[in-house]
Every structure is written in structure tokens, then in C-alpha cells.
Amino acid sequence: MSQGPSHHATPRARLLVVDDDADMLRLLAMRLGSAGYQVTSVGSAEAALAQLDIERPQLVLSDVRLPGRDGLALFDEIRARHPSLPVILLTAHGTIPDAVEATARGVYTYLTKPYDAKELLDKIAQALALGAPASPSSLADEAWRSEIVSRSNRMADLLAEARMVAQSDASVLLRGDSGTGKEMLARAIHRASPRASKPFIAVNCGAIPEALLESELFGHVKGAFTDAVANHKGLFQAADGGTLLLDEIGDMPPALQVKLLRVLQERAVRPLGSSQSVPVNVRIISATHRDLEVAMASAQFREDLYYRLNVVTLTLPTLAERREDIALLANHFLAKLAAKYGKRSSGFAPEALKALTMAAWPGNVRQLYNVVEQVCALSTTPLVSLALVQRALRTPSVEVLSFADAKQRFEREYLVGLLKMTDGNVADAARLAQRNRTEFYRLLQKHALTPGLFKSDAAPGSASPGGDAVADE
Template identity: 60%
Template sequence: MNDGARILLVDDDPSLLRLLSIRLSAAGYQVKSAGSGEQALAVVPQFQPRLVITDLRMDGLDGLALFDSIQQQFPGLPVIILTAHGTIPDAVEATQRGVFGYLTKPFDGQELLSAIERARRLGGGWDTAADQLEDWRAPITTRSAAMEEALRQAYLAAGTDANILIHGESGTGKELLARAVHRASRRAGNLFIAVNCSAIPEALLESELFGHSKGAFTGAAQNRKGLFEEANGGTLFLDEIGDMPLPFQAKLLRVLQEREVRPVGANRPQSVDVRIISATHRDLDQAMVDETFRPDLYYRLNVVRLELPPLRERREDVSLLANRFLGEANARNGRQVEGFAPEAMELLVSAPWPGNVRQLQNVVEQAAALCTTPIIPAGLVQRALRQDLSRILPLADARDKFEREYLTDVLQITEGNVSQAARLAGRNRTEFYKLLRRHCLEPELFRSQGDD
């Protein structure tokens, strides 16, 4: 059963478009047509097709050029190419570039339906019933094409056991997406456990994640399971993985390789079956260059990478999110605030949102709490934006800010003398240079003009 799965048809021949639309609609698919490659690229973000079927030879953007553009913007979206000019070189080029299917006109209708069914199976079955219920992604509110693409990739990845790395700025909803992946996976009936790697002191990380035996250290009065064992059969979410201390990264890598953990003080390891989803707002590629993150661990974690766009790049979602947060605030506080004045919504939509969705939620809650009228006025939104509580930085960001300001002060005191600055900071020169590179600080800028 096709359950209305969406297919985009692209051809500059209107009669063929009509014929294919009738045939595929009769087979139960939801079909949309585009008369050119350029029109198809404009349709894809809104229509969100599961498959694109395109003619090869078209004026302007031809079938292969359309395929290349689709793969850049919507990687993984399968494309079938139809052509009346079928040659072996064309077919070889198309398949080498990753085109899913290649059929020569005139083609047999059953042959096309068979190719579509193959794309359906390889695409995770196109579970449109799950798309319609959308239980797995219910907490995520969006109409952004970029966010929808991230969700599409997340849903495909959820059907596997591949480790996932979610990258996005603070406040974009990385844990929300991780929980959605867990709900869409075969592990949904087991535990989802979230760990903030920047919030656990280095000395406690091993015990917290791997557990410990009775008497392993002072205060270990009994055996204790670690979070890996607690999450056995389920999903372990390692948030802010970029803040994990370098010495502990080797221990985590071994667990991922061996699929077993050894509690602190224990003689025997314990087998674990855990799906790892990690997240970070840091640039881990730069962290590897700075030697603060192990490349071998990075490649273990980064099997599937999901990018979450910042709120400033999905402004079409601001009004949806603001109204959702207002409804949630009303329910919690027993209020009946009905909505936002037009000027208030304009302020929300045009705000820069450095704190992303988390900041928007704080602003809406503050404005709703202080509102004494049925509609939130622009003045309350403006006040909330100025006094937003989310300006209290997350611990990792606050640590970065302090570190950068500290290094700047030390360099100013020593006039850019790295040896002196390193001694004051209690670090050797190599470590100190790594810190400077991490914060893009150049000692030369702090030296007096007379210095070499």
C-alpha cells in the first residue's frame, strides 16, 4: 500500500506529465508536477517529496544538473531519470553520480512502478503512516525546509543503529532531536538517558558512565551501575561531547569499540548494547587540529551527522514556536493570554536570537507572565528581549568567555611574552599556544611597538 507517498515529476513535456501523474495517482501516490528543473528546485522544500522522477534532456537545468542540485541541498533524496535519448554512456554517468534509477522512453509502466518500489524499500519503506501521526517528532514545531530536511535525515538514521552526531548552536534543540530519533528507532521501548558531559567533573565521569564496585574508592558503599548499563538496549545521549576531557576520550573509545564497560574497581567487563547519540556546539574539526579531541573517537561518533539550523535561519518558525510556547505557558500558569499584537510578533520575528529556540521560549514566558491584557503588546516583548534570562550563559560558554578574557589579561600584563604568560597561567608553552589558537589570540598584537 502506497499511503499517498509524495513523488515529484519533472518534465518539459506537459502531455507526458499528465500521463505519468494519472498513472502514479492511480497507484496511490501523491503527485506534484514541475515543468522545468528550476521549478522543481523551488517545489522540493515545500512539497518534501520522497522521490523525484525527472526527464534527462530539458532546456535550462537538465536531469543530471537537477540531480546534482538536489544532492547538494537534500542529500539522500532518490532521483529516477527518464529519457528518450538513452545511451550506455548516459546510463553509466548517471549511475556513477548516484542516480537511483535510469529508464529509457518508451518505458513499461510496471517497470517504473517496480523502480519506485525499490526506492521505497531502500528509503526505509516511506512510512507515511508514521509521517501522518508524527508521534516521533511531535515536540518539534517547524515549517522550515532546512529543519524538515534535518528531520528527514534523522528519521532515516533512526531506522539503523548507526551512531549520530548532532551539531548546532546552544539552544537549537539538540536533545529534542535526539529524543525524537530514539522514539523513531527500534529502541523506543527502552530507556533514553541524557548526560551533559560538561556538567560532570572529570574525576566522576568514569564512575558515572561505567559504574563502580563496592569499595572501589572512599564512599563506594555498594555496587552501582553506570549510565551505559542503565541505558542497555536503549539510547545514551552524550550532550556537549566536545567538552569531554581528553584522557577520558580514550576510555570512551574503547567502550564503543569493544561494546563493553568495566566498572571502576571491577575485575570483569560488562557487555552493553547501547545506541550513542552525541551533540556539540563546538567545531570538532578545529578541536582535532588543536589536539583537544581524538580523531578516532570523532569518526566513531560521527557516522551520521545532523546539522540543526539556528533560529535566525528559520524565521518562518518563530511565530509557530512563539504561539506554542504561549499555549504551554498558559497551561502551566492557568492564564488565558490569547496571542501577540502584530507589532509584538514583528519584534519576535526580526530579533537576532543568539540564544535560539531556548531564548525565544524564555522571552515568551516572561512576556506572558507579566501580561495583564488578552494580547501581549510590543512593549512587553521589547522589555523581555532586553531582560531575557537566557543571557545567563551555559556553563561551557561561560567557561570559554572567562578563559578568553583571562588569556587576554595575561597577554596584556606580559606584553605578549608567551613564556612569561605561560608561567603565570601555570601551563607549559605548548599547552598555552593551543589555548591561544583555540581562542584566536595572537601574542604579537599585545607587544609594544619597539619589540621584535
């Protein structure tokens, strides 16, 4: 990913240049100085190591052939003392074995002489961008977008737009592939809006089966169906005055789309089993990775609802479209996860960061987080190695759940499956699970599952049976 001589990303970065050819050294110092870098020049590996004791640069650029200790030996010494300091080697034309060995040992990159000036500046800019902290202006930015770690122009434009949109009450549709951070952007919009002090509530329309989704969104009254033993406030009421994120809106069943449209038009919800509507004041943000135009064309998504939700569209870039953020995100996640796993961390080896920035990332930021969690959990040294990153990238990165969380998730999905199969009949479900009924009821209670909602005739006007139940209130 060529960035041109973008020394603006790291203003006045300090470079240490090592070459025994005085003319070459002068030329390099001149070129790099005019590109905006502070340059310290030395003529040998020994002088370079002495200079490193005085002042640590952001990058070392060294010739491979040096009197006494050569460039590779210098690199080994630098790696031992300053493991995350990037090193670029210059090698004479034709000494390819040197170059191969250098990159195998973890040198950031090498260039053959005579080198191309633009290529050298590009490589330096890339190496500095990998290890550079976020610019002070972005660090000083307001807390509303503190969860969104980024230095890319693409994200800067998106955030500027999101901030403007946040001031209004317009409905926002967030588009973007899975894992691009749609919920995080929705939270940021809420925090930047006049509704920031009121609740932000997110519901995944694709994860909750239809009969439950209706009760989840709009609530139900006592006696609306079997097991409706108390009134239940839906998420619209819970989010009153605040923001409601309808995630994966493209997966909402058509019957519920009609009811949602009515709520948006009337600004009031009618809980299941109630004849009374309750006024609600909620800002709607919806999100989808599906192409809603295609869904409308095949009558899977209502056009009138689409235009009601899509007043403003914001599109999140894939991680591959904001590669300059990868190193920043990886370091941010590593610091967070090292604390979680109680590990000492001195960051990624430069070549490990380089591998991360060049990977494909079909699962976007979520996949990057999972990969970093994997390497952090498995790392036995403070510096994360290239080998560990390559291993994590080769194996599909799974979400790392604790045993207790994985067990909890399985248990819930298992119970939902049983209730669907038995049409909400607890006695039958308990028999299939080979558990007594009291114990089975206790399990349902633990997971806030309401058997009555799984009956085919769950409630007047309710849709087919399904699986979630009680809102987080």
C-alpha cells in the same frame, strides 16, 4: 524576510479588502484572487465591520482614506473585537504621518500607493504566516517528532534525514549552536528507532567534572573509593538496549575519551574498581556546539573517537535560519506557559509577533522560550503586547527558575565547590559551611554527592577530582 507570494502556506486564506475606489477594489480582488486567496470586497469601514460579524477573515487590507470612518478608526475597532487579526493599510503617497501613526498603534504594516504588487503579496504572505496554524500534513505527522514544532523547509529536510538515520543503528553526531534543540532531536531519533521502547538517557559531558563523569558513565563497584558504599550502575548500563546521548562531547576530558573509545570498540563497560567487563548494547548519539575539527587539530579531541562517533552528521539550523518557525514556536510556547501560570491567553498582538520574528536570537530556541516565559509571567492582559515583547528582548532573557529550583541549583553548586576546595574532606567542608557534620552529610545525601570522588587519589585509574555523582536510574 521576503517569502514571495507563498499562499501555499495558508491555502485559500480569506482576505477582507476595504476601499471606496471601485476600480482599485476590482483590481485588488483580481490580483489577490489569482494569487490563490478568497477575497471579500467592501467599500467602507462600516461595511467592513458588518462583514466581520458575518465571517472572520484571516487578514484585512484597507485603504486609510475612507468615507465616514477612516482606515485607522477601522483598525481600532478591529483591534477591540479581534485583537490578533492582522491589518495592512494602504496609504496615498506622501501621507507618511498616517503610516507612522498606524504602525505605532499596532497595524501589521502599511504600503504607499501606487503599491508594488509583489511587495503586497509578500507582506500578505508574511502576515498570514505569523498567525497561521501548522499545515494539516505537519499536524498529522507521527508522534516521533511531536516535540519539534516547525513548518520551515530547512527543518523538514533535517527531520526527513533524521528519520532515515533513526532506522539504522549508526552513531550520529548532532552539530548546532547552543539552544538549537540538539537533545530534542536526539529524543526524536530515539522515538523513531527500533529502540523506542527502551531507555533514552542524556548526559552532559561538560557539566560533570572528570572524576565523577567516569563513575557516572561506566559505574563503580562497592569499595572502589571512599564512600563507594554500594555498587552503582553507570549510564551505559542504565541505557542498555536503548539510546545514550553524550551531550557536549567536545568537553569530554582526553583521559575519558580513551575509555569511551574502548567501550565503543568492545561493546562492554568496566565499572570503576571492577576487573569484570559488562556487555552493553547502546546506540550512541553525541552532540556538540564546538568545532571538533579544530579540537582535533589542537589534540583536544581524539581523531579515532571522532570517526567512531561521526558516522552520520546532522546539523541543526540556528533560529535565525528558520525564521518562519518563530511565530509558530512562540504561540506553541505561549499556550504551554499560559497553562503553567494559570493565565488566560488570546495570543500575541500581530505587531508583537512581528517583533519576535525580526529579533536576532543568538540563544536560539531556548532564548525564545525564555523570552516567551518572561512575557507570559509578566503579562496583565490576555493579549501579549508589543511593549512587553520589546522589554523582554531588551533585557537579556534569563532562564526563569522557581525560587525553589534556583535555591536547589545554588545549593548543589555550592557543595560541589566546597568538596573540591577541601579535597573531599567532609569535616573541613562542614566547618567552612558553618554546619555540623551530620547536617552536612544530610545535604550531601540530598544532592546525591559522594565526597570520596573529590579526593585527588579518588580511585585507581580515575581522573582528577570533580563534582556530580549518582545517575538517575
